[in-house]
Amino acid sequence: MKMPALGPDASLRVSRQGGFAAAPGLARPRQIEFADCNAAQRQGLCSVLEQCLPVASKHVGHGDQRFFKVEVHYRRENDDAEMILQIAEERAPQELLQLWKDGAIPGGSP
Amino acid sequence: MQIRSFIPPYILDRIIDHGSPYQRGCARQTLDHVHSLLPNPGPPRPTAIAELGELRTPGHPQRRIHDAEQRMQLPGIPRRREGLPASGDAAVDEAYDALGATYTFFWQVFQRDSIDDLGMPLIGTVHYGQGYENAFWNGEQMVFGDGDGELFQRFTRSLDVVAHELAHGVIESEAGLVYFNQPGALNESISDVFGVLTKQHALGQTAAEADWLVGAELLTDKVSGVALRSMANPGTAYDDPLLGRDPQPAHMRDFIETREDNGGVHLNSGIPNRAFYLVATALGGYAWEQAGRIWYATLCDPQLPNDADFVTFSSATLAHAAKLFGRQSSQVQALHEAWTSVGVVPR
Numbered sequence: 001m002k003m004p005a006l007g008p009d010a011s012l013r014v015s016r017q018g019g020f021a022a023a024p025g026l027a028r029p030r031q032i033e034f035a036d037c038n039a040a041q042r043q044g045l046c047s048v049l050e051q052c053l054p055v056a057s058k059h060v061g062h063g064d065q066r067f068f069k070v071e072v073h074y075r076r077e078n079d080d081a082e083m084i085l086q087i088a089e090e091r092a093p094q095e096l097l098q099l100w101k102d103g104a105i106p107g108g109s110p
Numbered sequence: 111m112q113i114r115s116f117i118p119p120y121i122l123d124r125i126i127d128h129g130s131p132y133q134r135g136c137a138r139q140t141l142d143h144v145h146s147l148l149p150n151p152g153p154p155r156p157t158a159i160a161e162l163g164e165l166r167t168p169g170h171p172q173r174r175i176h177d178a179e180q181r182m183q184l185p186g187i188p189r190r191r192e193g194l195p196a197s198g199d200a201a202v203d204e205a206y207d208a209l210g211a212t213y214t215f216f217w218q219v220f221q222r223d224s225i226d227d228l229g230m231p232l233i234g235t236v237h238y239g240q241g242y243e244n245a246f247w248n249g250e251q252m253v254f255g256d257g258d259g260e261l262f263q264r265f266t267r268s269l270d271v272v273a274h275e276l277a278h279g280v281i282e283s284e285a286g287l288v289y290f291n292q293p294g295a296l297n298e299s300i301s302d303v304f305g306v307l308t309k310q311h312a313l314g315q316t317a318a319e320a321d322w323l324v325g326a327e328l329l330t331d332k333v334s335g336v337a338l339r340s341m342a343n344p345g346t347a348y349d350d351p352l353l354g355r356d357p358q359p360a361h362m363r364d365f366i367e368t369r370e371d372n373g374g375v376h377l378n379s380g381i382p383n384r385a386f387y388l389v390a391t392a393l394g395g396y397a398w399e400q401a402g403r404i405w406y407a408t409l410c411d412p413q414l415p416n417d418a419d420f421v422t423f424s425s426a427t428l429a430h431a432a433k434l435f436g437r438q439s440s441q442v443q444a445l446h447e448a449w450t451s452v453g454v455v456p457r
Contacts, residue, residue: 020271
């Protein structure tokens, strides 16, 4: 999977899923609009996504293992498009973990 | 082996989100099929520890409890081997005792020798991560967190939770149910079934005496709830400001179509969970003696496809009930009523 070109109309949603205790309150989805970010922050978000690409997999969650789901919505050739990445918890880059946990965007807060 | 399909799954996802109702239906069916073709993790892989090898000891478990010391490296430092006295660490000793009770349940009731029926050592790691609020089976071993102390206590406190994780290994060794959509919900439900049966067996409880709760000992007193799941009344286990509300459906009319949680494997499992509860309580006595035997025979049936949906599974349970107890038996009748009560009509 390749990284798409993400403009200011893109948005990103990160949630933690799966686990024995898959309660709704534990997913804690975090939504980030690129329009609310400056250029450095958008670059930081793209950098997090690029780190996620090589560790993303469809085969996550077996046997109550937790995983992160990253959903990117963007425009491609005047149409809505989306990219979904699933990353096993133990393979998740630290930056993704911080983004989900604290909303910490590499490059500063929005 | 690389799986190729003409329409990539992400396009099917798009159709499901944006297509017409007909397109959505077709795309969802296709996507389900594509996922059914995706490889399973397969039977449990022996760990390096297991590969050290020991003579089989049928009827006696070989337990190895490790301590991750709040890190996330597996398996961690060995803390208690089979036959050694209690360590004094509550999590280590709870895991040791619970894995022993689960082994005893499968051995005494089904004459099954461990996860793979070949005497596989039972490897458990406790104190995994910092405030880690989960327990899981990773294809080789069981792993338990200490909980965050706010919502969850340590995950070794509930025997049914430890047994649930071990049962995931049994399921991978047998039916290998795909962890997605309905087969994934069956995978979760069967783990819950053998989890609660292990607890009932250890306590000597009949179906009428049991609470049919999963993870009742995990929640702290700050949480408004009684457990993480209720097999008797799915959707009623908790309703808490932080945890949210128990989202499990109890009937097919409330089936949740979702792309979250691998297609709602921890959500829709409420439906077969309640079917099991209904048949077990209708038959009475010890649930593992009749309903449990039917579920175990179905799980171990090589004819059960790894992408079985609820209807396929329910039909298989009826076939096994007929084989075990007779076609005109009260067990078959109770089972048929249980499945239809939750909106699953066997073929």
